[in-house]
Every structure is written in C-alpha cells, then in structure tokens.
Amino acid sequence: MEYANRSETDVAHDILSEKNEAMYYKELVMEVIDKKRKPVQSLAQAISEVYTLINMDSRFHxxxxxxxxxxxxxxPEVKRTHTTRAGAAAGSKTSRRREKLLEGIQEE
Incomplete structure (x- = not known):
C-alpha cells in the first residue's frame, strides 16, 4: 500500500487495524514514520508530532x-434508563432530592 500521500493518522489507523491489538505508542509512531518514508531531521520532534496527531484524533483510544x-x-457506554413507570418515578424523586441537597450546600 502507498503511504506517502496519506496522513500520519490514517497510516496509524491502518497499522492498528491490521494488527487488531493495541500497540505501545513509540512502536506505533516509529512504524508510521517508517511507512511514510518521510525524511526526519529530529526523531524526537517527529515522534512528538505524530503522537500529538494520534492523541487529537477521536478514532484512537x-x-x-x-x-x-x-x-x-x-x-459505546450504555446509559441506563428507567423502563418502568415506577422506576421513572423513583428516578425523578432522586433527582429532586439531589437538587434540594445541592441548593442546601450552595446556600451555606
């Protein structure tokens, strides 16, 4: 696959998809740099730049x-909802109680 014209994050995504397991960041970044075949003047700076891009991309965890x-x-996280009417009523009582407690704390 040709990686030269692809972004660092796309290359990192491809690498992780192929391995199908989490990777240590330095190993991942070094593989991205290697696959991009981009000249690197400062390895530390290149690692920092690629790591920052990965950190800011929501596709990575x-x-x-x-x-x-x-x-x-x-x-994805599943939010619990009350499915029964009794459960919904109990939930609203809890919410009102919390609101009153918070009001009491804020007044102090």
Missing part, C-alpha cells in the same frame, strides 16, 4: 500503560 488502540474496538 488510549488503553493505558502507553498503549493506543482504536475507539471502534471499545463498545
């Missing part, structure tokens, strides 16, 4: 311990 994966690998 920080897994912890220096490893990055793809956001699509993580199921």
């Amino acid at each position: 920080y897994e912890g311990e220096g490893k990055w994966g793809l956001t699509e690998w993580n199921p």
Whole structure:
C-alpha cells in the first residue's frame, strides 16, 4: 500500500487495524514514520508530532500503560434508563432530592 500521500493518522489507523491489538505508542509512531518514508531531521520532534496527531484524533483510544488502540474496538457506554413507570418515578424523586441537597450546600 502507498503511504506517502496519506496522513500520519490514517497510516496509524491502518497499522492498528491490521494488527487488531493495541500497540505501545513509540512502536506505533516509529512504524508510521517508517511507512511514510518521510525524511526526519529530529526523531524526537517527529515522534512528538505524530503522537500529538494520534492523541487529537477521536478514532484512537488510549488503553493505558502507553498503549493506543482504536475507539471502534471499545463498545459505546450504555446509559441506563428507567423502563418502568415506577422506576421513572423513583428516578425523578432522586433527582429532586439531589437538587434540594445541592441548593442546601450552595446556600451555606
């Protein structure tokens, strides 16, 4: 695949998609730099630039311990909703109680 005309983040996305597992950021960034075959004057600066681009792209997810994966690998958070009328009534009572507690705290 030709990587020269693709963005660093697209290349990183391809690499992670192919490996199908999270990678240590430095290994991922070095592979991006290698595949792009872009001349690098300062390796530290190139690593910093690519890392920053990955960090700002919502397609990537920080897994912890220096490893990055793809956001699509993580199921979206499910918000719990009350399905029964009794549950909805209990939820609204809880909300009102919280509001009153907060009002009391703010007045102090």
